[in-house]
Each structure stands twice: as C-alpha cells, then as structure tokens.
Amino acid sequence: MNPGHPLSYLVPPTLRRLLTPAGPSSAHAQALAQLLGVAEDELDAIRLGRRYHYRPIRGAKPDGRERRILAPSPPLKRLQRRLLDEHLGRLPIHPCATAFHPGASPVFNALPHARGATIVTLDLRDFFEATRAWRVHRFFREQGWSGEPLRVLMRLCTFRDGLPQGAPTSPCLSNLVNVRLDEKLRRLAARSRGIYTRYADDLTFSWVDGGMPGGFQRAVENVLEREGYEIQPRKVWRVSRARDRPRVTGLVIAGDGRVRVPWRFRVRTVLLRWRSWLTGDPVARARWRGCQGYLRMVDRSREGARSRPRKGG
Structure with missing residues (x-):
C-alpha cells in the first residue's frame, strides 16, 4: 500500500x-x-x-x-x-475559530454577534471523535x-x-x-452579510439586518456532512431574535453591542460565597472560587476585546 x-x-x-x-x-x-x-x-x-x-x-x-x-x-x-x-501550537488557525488557543475566551466568540438581529446557534455531535x-x-x-x-x-x-x-x-x-470547514462556513455566511464563529463544537451565525436566508440551513448541513460531522440531535438549530436575549457560548447577547453573564450565574456565585462563609464547606468554597474565576475572565476578556480586531464575518 x-x-x-x-x-x-x-x-x-x-x-x-x-x-x-x-x-x-x-x-x-x-x-x-x-x-x-x-x-x-x-x-x-x-x-x-x-x-x-x-x-x-x-x-x-x-x-x-x-x-x-x-x-x-x-x-x-x-x-x-x-x-x-x-509544533502544532505555533501553526496558524482560522480567525473564526475562537477556542483552544492562547487568549481564547467565550467572550471573543460571542462579541462578533452582539449586534445581531438574528442569531443562530448549533452544536456538533461528539466533536473530537467525529474529527x-x-x-x-x-x-x-x-x-x-x-x-x-x-x-x-x-x-x-x-x-x-x-x-x-x-x-x-x-x-x-x-x-x-477545520481550517477548510471554517472558511467554507464563513463564506456561506458572508454571502448574505452574515457573521460566523466557532467555539470548539459550538457554531454561531448572525445577521445584523434581516434573518437567516432560505437554503442556508441545508447548505451548512451539506458542508458539515462532507467533513463527517452531525448536528447534535437534541439541540438542533436554535434561531433567536435580539429581543429574546439569546445566549452564545453561555453569555447573554444584550442587543446593545455588549455581552453579559446571565444574572442567574451571578446570583449563584453570591449564594455560594455565603454558603462557604457560613458553613466552611470546602466544596462550596471551591465552586465559588471557580465562579469568581469565570467572572474575572469574562471581565478581562471584555476589556481586552476593545483593542482586538473583530472576528468572524
């Protein structure tokens, strides 16, 4: 052979x-x-x-x-x-890929869609095994x-x-x-003036004006199938309007160009802090520290995003 x-x-x-x-x-x-x-x-x-x-x-x-x-x-x-x-960590990746590289953050995946009137999200099934x-x-x-x-x-x-x-x-x-895949999906979105990003197995598309064009879903599915991927059947295509305050990689799209941590997460962080202080529970303390770390990461990423070029599109 x-x-x-x-x-x-x-x-x-x-x-x-x-x-x-x-x-x-x-x-x-x-x-x-x-x-x-x-x-x-x-x-x-x-x-x-x-x-x-x-x-x-x-x-x-x-x-x-x-x-x-x-x-x-x-x-x-x-x-x-x-x-x-x-070797591998020094090679260039597609600019629409927002995970698994130095400085990567869910914030940088969500921000390109922060002014989207229509936002579409989908997950790939068994991402690593399917690669x-x-x-x-x-x-x-x-x-x-x-x-x-x-x-x-x-x-x-x-x-x-x-x-x-x-x-x-x-x-x-x-x-x-997935450089080829990312470029194909970016071009598909760009034909209708849409924006595309991928955070690991989470794919996001958005359009500032109008909605998802006809035939777009089938075109995306064809690209994914050729590369061996399937859409997570339990989540399928999620189409949201800006007024619905949709979530992208766990962050709320506020519709004013910003992204926010869901208020439930912030409440949970406060409750964990009180629980760890009142009971001394080491598990609660560890979870509180994890939540605090996530909130700090989001805040730092939002500050850093002001000086970063826009991704996607």
Missing part, C-alpha cells in the same frame, strides 16, 4: 511493513525525532505503541449522555505535549510529512478513527484540521 494513502494507517503494522517500500524519509524522521526530543530509533517503538496507550475515564455530559475521556499514559502525554508546544483520522492524515500530508514519520504522528494524535478527547494535542488539531 502507498504510505501516502489516507487509510494506510488502518493496515496492521506487520502487514504494512510488507506492503510499504523500505526507506522512510530520513530528513522527516530526523525532524520528527528532534521535535519530540527522542532518538530517531525510538520512532518505531512509538508507532508500535508498547508504552503508549489510553485509559478510558467515563463521566456524564450535561444532557445525561455518557462522556468518554481518554487519558493518555504518562509517556504518551509527554510526547503529545511536546509536539503541541514545539476523523483521515482528515488528520490529510492535514499532516499537506504539512509535508510522509512515510514512517507520518505514521508516528498518526499514532500520537489519533485513536481508532478520530481525535481522542483527553489528549493535549486534540483541541489544537481540531482547529488546524
């Missing part, structure tokens, strides 16, 4: 060695070994995965469905973190990787057929892999 074939990593390693011509690019192997901080002869051991595995951790999503986190083993996590710090391995493979191929180094990268960054939720590399890769 051609080592550049998008499905070559699915072939068992023993069979692949028989099908693949010998002699991977030594320049690529040296570059990857240097990135990972390992000896070049360790790359094959990484690919075979003797010490590099995941431990499943199960939890619950807000909608009650099961959430599966894949915790990488310490050796695997160390290599993933180095790959992120030395398919063939798309990660295509991304690394376009970066210039091939042969054995490419297979090592796939071993480090994918699990089964998608991005493992829990790997340090997955959030960043979800942005890098």
